[in-house]
Amino acid sequence: MASGGAVGRRRVVFVVRPSSCGVLMSEVSSSAQSPGPAPGPSAASGPAPASGNRADWQPLLDDLTRRRSASRAMGGPAKVARYSAAGRLHARARVDALLDPGSFTELGTLAGGADAPSDAFVAGSGRIDGRPVFVGAEDFTVQGGSIGPAAAAKRARLARLAGQERAPLVMLLEGAGHRATNALQGHTASPNDLQALTELAGVVPTVAVVTGPSAGHGALTAPLSDFVVMVEGAGALFTAGPPLVAAAIGERVDKLTLGGTDVHCVASGVAHNAAADDRAALRLVRRYLSYLPSNAWQHPPFAGAGQGNADTGPRSTDAVLDLIPPDARRPYDMHAVLDTVFDARSVLEIQPAYGASVLTAFARLGGHAVAVVANQPAVRAGTIDADAASKAARFVEVCGAFHLPVVFLADNPGVLAGTVSERAGILRASARLFAAQHRLRVPKLHVTLRKAFGFGSSVMAMNPFDAQTISYALPGVTLGGIPAAAGAATAKQDAETRDRLVANESSGPWRSANSLSYDDVIDPRELRNALLAGLDRAAARTAEPPTPVTRVGYLP
Structure with a gap:
């Protein structure tokens, strides 16, 4: 090397090559003399344009949109139309009617996949009179509102979030209890929402609204709640519905005679108040919560x-x-x-x-x-x-x-x-x-x-x-x-x-x-x-x- 001459530099470039086992990097040398760093974008010029990234994202975003739309379609247009023909609110409409407008954030939208949109259970958080609440609604248009594995996990997650975030929990009930086909799947030990509901007693207010027939596991949500509202002429609670009652003890009885408002708001005391329809029941829930703090670490709200x-x-x-x-x-x-x-x-x-x-x-x-x-x-x-x-x-x-x-x-x-x-x-x-x-x-x-x-x-x-x-x-x-x-x-x-x-x-x-x-x-x-x-x-x-x-x- 000549004295006082330019110092030769060896430039190393790593070339990334995909392989079946991962990513390989190979070293390529260059003997070109370089007095300084290689040309490239300067700090002043900002990041390189992301040309092509949006196009790469688009198929994923389209897939997400399609899956969300399918889930939020519930049981499909025909089933939802038949359900709504009698003037009743479907599960998602009930959630919207309960919460402050535009405040709902859904949890587990894609649970259940294509076979059971949202796994028949719409869940998430929102606000009532500006205060946070958690809400879950059984969707009768999807497999009769029955509880599948994903819905069971969502129910437990929802109840635990209510305790963790110290906010009331409202459950809208209309379902057949655990899904019969659950027996065909392998049983896994997991927490359930009834355990979590028990832990919420005296910690956050809990409310159940019985909008239709509710049996088995879902019905047990009601007596574990602080306040239970039943919709007259539609809501019914029972450990087992009329077909199982007939099979088990030979008694033939209709849903309302078995567990309607005359039974549980008057005779048994399992439920507290009856409401004329879905909207009246949801208004009653909002009013009930207005007297209570969001949790046991707060005083009740003042209304001056x-x-x-x-x-x-x-x-x-x-x-x-x-x-x-x-x-x-x-x-x-x-x-x-x-x-x-x-x-x-x-x-x-x-x-x-x-x-x-x-x-x-x-x-x-x-x-x-x-x-x-x-x-x-x-x-x-x-x-x-x-x-x-x-x-x-x-x-x-x-x-x-x-x-x-x-x-x-x-x-x-x-x-x-x-x-x-x-x-x-x-x-x-x-x-x-x-x-x-x-x-x-x-x-x-x-x-x-x-x-x-x-x-x-x-x-x-x-x-x-x-x-x-x-x-x-x-x-x-x-x-x-x-x-x-x-x-x-x-x-x-x-x-x-x-x-x-x-x-x-x-x-x-x-x-x-x-x-x-x-x-x-x-x-x-x-x-x-x-x-x-x-x-x-x-x-x-x-x-x-x-x-x-x-x-x-x-x-x-």
Whole structure:
């Protein structure tokens, strides 16, 4: 090499050659002298144009579009048209009607392939009133909405996402349970949605809407949910449908007689509310969720003037004087009292047709979401039977889990006596309600309106010093372990003792207030304002960051 001459450089170029086993690189040498880097695009000129890439992508994108379209066509135009001919919403239309417009993001669109579009289960996330929710809808136009392997995985994934992301889960049910052909495939151990649903209890709100017949595994979603709505004339729940019932026990019965709204909204209590059609059911779900936080780490949403609620301030409840007769033997409708006391048009009754002698409802009080448990004197004088106690106990547990203050309005002659009631398990049912209300760690606001006897007072949170935020009575209430006249006769007391017992019962709330069994006796016209003051009294506690409720021990 000559001194001071140019330095020769060996340029190495790697040539990529495909092979059956992978990619081979070979080295090609060049002896050309090169004083600097090889020519190429400079940093200032930007990346090289991607000419040809779009053309290469197009077949893949076309395939994706075709597969998505086939999946979203559900059972095909003919089946969807037949299904919709009766004015009913199909699965995808139900999801759209439930969620805020344009908010749905689908999960598992391509599950099930060409044979079972979306595997008969439309699933994903969206928003209701701007808040995230998860939703799954069984698609009856695809193999009767039955659950195939992919749908089973989607259901479990959806439920786990709801817990993981701390958002409510809504399931729209109309399906035949597990698909019969699943038995022809190899069984694999995998998590299922029922396990996940159980874990969601008290963590995020869960709702099931029964839009058509729902059997087997799918039907079990309903009793594992916090709130169940059934569509009248269409929704039905059963462990097995009419054909299997006929084959198993020889009973021939139609779907609605086996498990329609008359069965589960009235007799069994498995479902909570009935709705006239699909759209009414979905509106009810949106309203139900409006009273609840998205999860147990949040407080319930406030609805003040900015949210369309103009009735949030104090006011006299003068109408209560007309609604509630002082004579405890005269019935009246508690619904009218609730509509008068709570914020205008805010009362949503839960499970109205089951255990009707006790009303359970959501309402707003000064814009705050609250739960209400009230005796209904228009039904059995407000006597608490096993159905009413069971309904109220479950309701109180759900409301406590999601941090709603509970208002108890007591007006009952006790729990129901008699052979029918005893055989129905009134003792255990009323003990369960007593334990559930005792365990509440939210503000408890109690008012005795006219009467409360025996265990009927205890289950309505009247016992003194049971963590009530307020405990009031209206003037003229009658109290006691049992009605005085009946108790005296049962104990064979003499006339003088009987008269003394009756006089004591007739003394109203004064003796109880004297010993602080009640915080105070209030004017019926002060009822709303007294409850508002109770919420204000608990304001510091309800401002603390909430957490899920933990339980020790078990209910009776």
